[in-house]
Amino acid sequence: MAPPFSGVETSFRVKVQDHVYYANCAWDALGIAAALQADARIEAADGYSGEPMMLEVRNGQPVPQSCVIHFAVPAARWWDDIIYT
Numbered sequence: 001m002a003p004p005f006s007g008v009e010t011s012f013r014v015k016v017q018d019h020v021y022y023a024n025c026a027w028d029a030l031g032i033a034a035a036l037q038a039d040a041r042i043e044a045a046d047g048y049s050g051e052p053m054m055l056e057v058r059n060g061q062p063v064p065q066s067c068v069i070h071f072a073v074p075a076a077r078w079w080d081d082i083i084y085t
Helices: 026-036 075-080
Strands: 012-016 019-023 040-045 052-058
Touching (some): 012 026, 026 052
Antiparallel strands (some): 012 019, 040 052
């Protein structure tokens, strides 16, 4: 793991141009687009229902849509236990 990138395939798939990257969570998936300064398509699954979902990042911003990304731990405490977070 080299945040925000995962070294193995995960359920957070990030497509940038012709490349596919994997993230460990929704936040890291958004971080890949930011780190690469590129538009991206993020494919994941709803954490409650398991239904597939897709997010897009264009011009450095998530494209607005009706979804919620839930973070159970406040951002200031993420590195207290990065595996749990």
